[in-house]
Amino acid sequence: MLKVNDLKVVYNGNIKALKGVNLEVNKGEIVVLIGANGAGKTTLLRALTGLTKAESESSAILDLSELTDKRTLNRLAGPKLTDKLLKTYGESDIVFDKIRSEENIETEVFGKTTFINRKRINGLRKKYNEYIKTDLLKLPAYRAVDYGVAHVPEGRQIFVGMTVQENLEMGAYKRHNIIKIKKDLEEIYKLFPRLEERKKQKAGTLSGGEQQMLAMARAMISKPKILLLDEPSMGLSPIFVSEIFSIIKALNKNGTTILLVEQNAKAALSIADRGYVIETGNIVLEGTGKELLENDKVKDAYLGA
Amino acid sequence: MSEIVNQIIIGIQMGSIYALVALGYTMVYGIIKLINFAHGDFIMVACFMLYTFxxxxxxxxxxGLILAILITIIIGVLTERVAYRPLRKKKSPTITALITAIAVSLILENLFQLLFGSDSKMYPDLIKQTTINIGKISVSNISLITIIVSIVTMILLTLFIKKTKVGKAMRAVSENSDAAQLMGINVDRTISITFIIGTFLAGIAAIMYYMKYLKxxxxxxxxxxLYAFVAAVxxxxxxxxxxxxxxxxxxxxKVLPNIMSINxxxxxxxxxxLLIIILIFKPTGIFGKNIGEKV
Structure with a gap:
């Protein structure tokens, strides 16, 4: 789903924070990135969403070909064409099959073949082909969410002067269906009852653990396909840590792909499908979660065993 | 007694102009942490546009009013694009942006001196001045219009920022622009909108100023x-x-000496x-707040 190639980030012209990282996150996986302070974990996530600029030779290709839902279609085709396509083919996945095929579908869709109709379909195909091979690094930071990428940044970075509810509304900033947003809000509140109790409260008054939950809830309400989590357990009491990790697992079960950056290597690797170890800007080790947990080097350096 | 009330009304009238200008300072500061010293000059620009049209x-x-406000907005947005945005992109220190703002201010002042000459321009009433008497209190229609228009503008602005999506985006950017971007908010566009609103308020303030001073x-x-900046602080x-x-x-x-009959x-x-006293005892100002961030 996400393929990071030769990711390099240089600060101030000479500090090499990332020296050419390659990693891959497959659809449905929980991938964990562990490493010490200053190894480049946060920089990696920030580069992926465009908050930090990567070098021009780097790329992070997001494969979105598996996204065949109505929302994606609407985004690509616009409401009018979407209506027409759905009327003709019924389901959005069939529409996407047709877009992927080379068939001439304009007659089926519009009833007649005209130059303009062909142009509209070709335009849609071109947009689709660009869309499914998006290089995240070439997008401005505010576009990442359009491509189903949500980032829960280091230190939570919730809007402390806004209420809990307003924070969640900001998470849904790019969504337009008010009824669906409302429904998702209710679901989020069911998952985080603590946030519902405090929905009118300023977010700055929440405890650290509650703020972390708010940050995650705020990312979830954008309905991401891939969730980037930057040290969600940082500074939390053990009871909150296990709660956060069980939420991550539940999210993953519901189909969200997860790239998790953690210092709490044991907890993170035990829920991971695969993991990477990063040291001073380089990936030094990779394997399944279990392999890494049993690896002597990992044990020595990160598990404190 | 009635003289005191009359003076207070004049004070509130002047105060509404200061408040509208102060809103421009405060909104721009809120969102890009820049004291836009050119903001006062946007009012001058609007006044000269009114005069021209x-x-x-x-x-x-x-x-004339609409055109003047439009041109002021364009100049405000252009200032941000040309002078402030490149600095922001380079992450230059605050002092650089501050000096740039002073430079923009000087450029506008001298440009308009070049275009219109340095002497003051007098002109007739924009609308006919009348005096409304309520008992012993007499209020000019201009005062009333000024006060009402500014209060309505302030209420609308507050609602806009509190309730609308764009207003919430502005608050989000002002709090944390990284996080705002992750929500999908286009920070540059939001900053441009802030300048549009700020210069729009400057345009309204200019009309009030123009009607009051006729010069x-x-x-x-x-x-x-300067006064509006002090008001904001x-x-x-x-x-x-x-x-x-x-x-x-x-x-x-400003009208206190008149009430007290002193120089x-x-x-x-x-x-x-008052400014010094407030800064000593409450450096963040009357409504300023420091929300601690929990880590």
Whole structure:
């Protein structure tokens, strides 16, 4: 789903924070990135969403070909064409099959073949082909969410002067269906009852653990396909840590792909499908979660065993 | 007694102009942490545009008002694009942006001196002045219009920022622009919108100023801007109710010497004295707040 190639980030012209990282996150996986302070974990996530600029030779290709839902279609085709396509083919996945095929579908869709109709379909195909091979690094930071990428940044970075509810509304900033947003809000509140109790409260008054939950809830309400989590357990009491990790697992079960950056290597690797170890800007080790947990080097350096 | 009330009304009238200008300072500061020293000059620009359209070109007043506000908005947005945005992209220190703002201010003042000459321009009433008597209190229609229009503008602005999606995006960017971007908010566009609103308010303030003083000159912005800036700081820079309260407070302090029948030079002594006292005891201003961030 996400393929990071030769990711390099240089600060101030000479500090090499990332020296050419390659990693891959497959659809449905929980991938964990562990490493010490200053190894480049946060920089990696920030580069992926465009908050930090990567070098021009780097790329992070997001494969979105598996996204065949109505929302994606609407985004690509616009409401009018979407209506027409759905009327003709019924389901959005069939529409996407047709877009992927080379068939001439304009007659089926519009009833007649005209130059303009062909142009509209070709335009849609071109947009689709660009869309499914998006290089995240070439997008401005505010576009990442359009491509189903949500980032829960280091230190939570919730809007402390806004209420809990307003924070969640900001998470849904790019969504337009008010009824669906409302429904998702209710679901989020069911998952985080603590946030519902405090929905009118300023977010700055929440405890650290509650703020972390708010940050995650705020990312979830954008309905991401891939969730980037930057040290969600940082500074939390053990009871909150296990709660956060069980939420991550539940999210993953519901189909969200997860790239998790953690210092709490044991907890993170035990829920991971695969993991990477990063040291001073380089990936030094990779394997399944279990392999890494049993690896002597990992044990020595990160598990404190 | 009635004389005191009359003076207070004049104070509130001046205060509403200061408040509208202070809102421009405070909103821009809130979102990009820049004291936009050119903001006062936007009012000067708007005044000269009013003069050009209504007095020189003899356009109908309402058309003149709209055109003047539009041009002021364009100049405000262009200033941000040309002078401030490149600095932001380079992550240059605050002081660089501050000096740039002063440079923009000087450029505008001298440009308009070049275009219109340095002498003050007098012109006839925009609307006919009448006096409304309520008992012993007499209020000019201009005062009333000024006060009502600014209060309505302030209420609308507050609602806009509190309730609308764009308003919430502005608050989000002002709090944390990284996080705002992750929500999908286009920060550059939001900043442009802030400048549009700020210069729109400056345009409204310019109309009020134009109606009250019937006289303009290229350097009027620096004086007006200074008082409005003090209003924003006293109220708590970055705070919208703070700018309004600060503006009215400064307006009333300006008429205090008249109420006390002392030399009007005392006004500035009171005013800047108050500024120093407030900064000593509450450096963030009356409505300023520091929300601690939990880590």
């Amino acid at each position: 209504i007095i020189i070109l003899k356009l109908p007043a309402i058309l 303009i000159e290229p350097f009027l912005g620096s004086n007006l801007g 006293v109220g708590g820079i970055g705070s919208i109710p703070g700018a309004c309260v600060g503006g009215f407070l400064i307006g009333i302090i 009007s030079s005392y006004a500035d002594i009171f005013l800047f004295g």
